[in-house]
Amino acid sequence: MVSESNPDVDDLPRETADVLLDEMMRIRAFDDAALEQFREGDVPGFLHLCHGHEASHAGMGVAMAPDDWLAVGGSRLHGQYLVKGVPMPEAMAEIYGKETGPNRGKGGSMHLADYDRHLYGHAATIGSGQNPAAGIALAQQMRETGNVVVSTIGDGGTSRGSFHTALVFAATWDLPVVYVIENNEFAISYDAENLPIEQLSDYGEPLDMPTESVDGSDPVAVHEAVSAAVDRARSGGGPTVIESRVTRMRGHFEGDKQQYRTETDADASEADPLTSFRDRLIEAGHITAAEYDDRYAEFEAKAREAVEFAQESDFPDSEVAYDDIYEEPLYGQEGGDR
Amino acid sequence: MTEKSITEALREALDEELQRDERVYVVGEDVGDFGGNFGETQGLQEKYGDKRVRDTPLSEIGITGHALGAAVGGMRPVAELQFADFAATAGDEMVNQIPKMGYISGGQFTLPMTVLAPSGAGIRSGAQHSQSVHAWMGNQPGFVVVTASTPYDAKGLLKSAIRDDNPVFFLPHKNLMGKKGEVPDEEYTLPLGEAAVERTGEDVTVVATQQMFHRAMEAAEQLAGDIDVEVVNPRTFAPLDTETIRESVRKTGRLVAVDETPLRYGTQGYIVSEVVSNDFFSFDAPPQTVGVEDTPIPFSPPLEDEVIPDTEEILAAIRRTF
Ligand SMILES: Cc1ncc(C[n+]2csc(CCOP(=O)(O)OP(=O)(O)O)c2C)c(N)n1
Numbered sequence: 074m075v076s077e078s079n080p081d082v083d084d085l086p087r088e089t090a091d092v093l094l095d096e097m098m099r100i101r102a103f104d105d106a107a108l109e110q111f112r113e114g115d116v117p118g119f120l121h122l123c124h125g126h127e128a129s130h131a132g133m134g135v136a137m138a139p140d141d142w143l144a145v146g147g148s149r150l151h152g153q154y155l156v157k158g159v160p161m162p163e164a165m166a167e168i169y170g171k172e173t174g175p176n177r178g179k180g181g182s183m184h185l186a187d188y189d190r191h192l193y194g195h196a197a198t199i200g201s202g203q204n205p206a207a208g209i210a211l212a213q214q215m216r217e218t219g220n221v222v223v224s225t226i227g228d229g230g231t232s233r234g235s236f237h238t239a240l241v242f243a244a245t246w247d248l249p250v251v252y253v254i255e256n257n258e259f260a261i262s263y264d265a266e267n268l269p270i271e272q273l274s275d276y277g278e279p280l281d282m283p284t285e286s287v288d289g290s291d292p293v294a295v296h297e298a299v300s301a302a303v304d305r306a307r308s309g310g311g312p313t314v315i316e317s318r319v320t321r322m323r324g325h326f327e328g329d330k331q332q333y334r335t336e337t338d339a340d341a342s343e344a345d346p347l348t349s350f351r352d353r354l355i356e357a358g359h360i361t362a363a364e365y366d367d368r369y370a371e372f373e374a375k376a377r378e379a380v381e382f383a384q385e386s387d388f389p390d391s392e393v394a395y396d397d398i399y400e401e402p403l404y405g406q407e408g409g410d411r
Numbered sequence: 412m413t414e415k416s417i418t419e420a421l422r423e424a425l426d427e428e429l430q431r432d433e434r435v436y437v438v439g440e441d442v443g444d445f446g447g448n449f450g451e452t453q454g455l456q457e458k459y460g461d462k463r464v465r466d467t468p469l470s471e472i473g474i475t476g477h478a479l480g481a482a483v484g485g486m487r488p489v490a491e492l493q494f495a496d497f498a499a500t501a502g503d504e505m506v507n508q509i510p511k512m513g514y515i516s517g518g519q520f521t522l523p524m525t526v527l528a529p530s531g532a533g534i535r536s537g538a539q540h541s542q543s544v545h546a547w548m549g550n551q552p553g554f555v556v557v558t559a560s561t562p563y564d565a566k567g568l569l570k571s572a573i574r575d576d577n578p579v580f581f582l583p584h585k586n587l588m589g590k591k592g593e594v595p596d597e598e599y600t601l602p603l604g605e606a607a608v609e610r611t612g613e614d615v616t617v618v619a620t621q622q623m624f625h626r627a628m629e630a631a632e633q634l635a636g637d638i639d640v641e642v643v644n645p646r647t648f649a650p651l652d653t654e655t656i657r658e659s660v661r662k663t664g665r666l667v668a669v670d671e672t673p674l675r676y677g678t679q680g681y682i683v684s685e686v687v688s689n690d691f692f693s694f695d696a697p698p699q700t701v702g703v704e705d706t707p708i709p710f711s712p713p714l715e716d717e718v719i720p721d722t723e724e725i726l727a728a729i730r731r732t733f
Contacts, residue, residue, distance in 0.1 A: 177518070184515045186512075207480060208478055212480070404603050
């Protein structure tokens with residue numbers, strides 16, 4: 074099913090509109106700060122930014138209860154970590170590889186995980202996170218926790234067999250899991266238009282799952298669709314596949330020359346979900362332009378503080394490289410009888 | 412003590428652990444009514460229901476990948492692959508995901524899961540159903556890799572594997588599933604990560620598991636009175652208890668490492684190098700390795716028998732150290 078029109082912000086409770094906007098601003102401010110630091114040469118490794126995915130991330134994050142699990146996919150990751158509740162300083166520290174990150178520097182931006190916040194993190198071999206998401210959902214079902222799992226993936230990842238296997242297992246066992254496909258039309262350079270499938274949520278149809286394709290640049294639309302799917306999963310209604318159509322405003326990673334992009338789709342700023350949501354809220358009288366600017370400035374300040382926290386944090390001691398390989402002692406070894 | 416087959420020993424281990432801990436469940440292709448490829452899950456679904464003994468669609472990616480998530484989510488899955496060779500069809504799960512997630516998370520995730528998968532050659536099933544895979548997975552720090560050589564080992568080690576908080580790749584041998592041996596009637600477990608000195612001797616150390624273990628014991632018997640052979644069974648290949656092996660070589664001064672993995676980058680080389688680099692001056696002779704030459708396992712019985720080391724080859728290797 075395709076949602077043709079975007080839901081009206083007027084129908085949205087004020088608080089929900091506020092949180093959605095806050096989350097979008099938080100993500101943008103965070104990623105802009107990360108970008109600035111990357112340009113300074115401060116951030117190790119690749120940098121994949123979320124510009125254009127903020128509405129999708131905010132919509133799904135706000136639709137989840139704090140104890141629901143998130144297994145992150147695609148490559149636009151930071152925003153998903155943030156909407157799952159990881160504070161900016163901790164997230165930034167992990168991106169810097171510092172010991173104050175949730176993974177103590179062993180994960181980095183592609184693997185940030187936070188057990189206490191029920192963030193599984195990301196399988197950086199794209200498409201390998203969806204079966205673990207089904208397994209986390211199975212554990213919720215068997216242990217009757219009432220929690221749901223949301224698992225994201227990009228358009229690119231949907232071509233892998235592992236993604237389809239996850240759908241088969243989720244459908245076979247009626248698991249409480251929602252698969253959200255963030256279709257930004259690109260898998261690095263490969264254009265999703267080349268795929269013979271019309272909308273990627275249709276991959277759920279042969280398995281008789283509810284499917285929906287929504288405008289992922291509209292946080293309200295994503296929030297509604299994911300909320301409905303989460304509610305259904307929580308009440309025993311099984312899995313859902315949602316396609317969230319978004320725009321990737323920047324290159325795949327920073328430094329991507331994007332020769333594969335045409336001029337029209339290169340001008341992605343028109344599709345900026347943050348400014349368009351801001352304009353809708355101003356038009357609806359929810360917020361004034363000045364209030365928006367003030368709030369945004371607060372998030373920018375918080376992002377700067379996060380950068381300072383990350384910069385001032387220590388790198389892990391080198392011996393830490395040899396920790397966490399095994400839970401020791403092994404079973405039956407001295408002291409290992411559990 | 413009662414005589415049981417490895418299949419029966421595995422089934423008892425699963426049964427007792429399903430009984431003991433409700434977080435444990437058994438999951439895989441045909442583990443339900445069908446009772447497992449070798450009969451190792453016979454009757455368990457009837458006893459525990461189809462949620463705790465759970466048939467899956469045909470996908471090793473799904474079996475191992477979901478088990479990883481279920482372990483993170485608080486369960487203790489025993490995920491069965493019909494043949495260990497099929498771990499390759501879940502390559503990313505087995506190599507990149509399961510052994511890495513505990514580490515990547517900085518110790519936040521514990522992964523108390525077991526992949527149970529019969530491994531090895533000798534059942535005349537050709538190259539894609541006959542591999543010894545413990546060298547592949549032993550190469551992935553994070554996986555505990557365990558082999559079972561006897562019914563006693565099979566039961567005690569599988570129970571420990573299920574109770575262990577690490578991902579354990581547990582490898583009984585396909586050609587030993589019917590092999591009988593004494594199994595205690597009372598409850599017991601065996602330690603993971605510890606090699607067992609199965610036969611003491613003064614003259615030469617032979618390290619071997621699974622079929623090769625039985626052939627090494629046979630060789631030791633044949634040489635008795637002439638050469639006094641000590642046989643060490645590593646039981647766990649990763650992490651490897653090199654200390655027990657080194658201690659044995661310090662006593663005997665001679666080492667033969669026998670395994671069904673291919674000689675090229677197999678476990679034999681690692682075992683020898685661990686002893687050579689640490690105890691070089693204990694050696695009275697160059698250490699020897701026995702394994703599969705660099706070939707896939709052929710189907711035709713005489714060909715398969717040709718490439719899998721037999722007792723004669725082990726005897727010859729032992730003699731070369733004198
Ligand atoms: C299995 C695998 N193949 C290839 C890659 C290299 N790679 C990283 S991201 C990516 C494209 C991902 O595209 P998509 O799934 O659409 O996510 P997006 O980047 O659009 O968020 C590729 C090919 C990978 N990480 N994993």
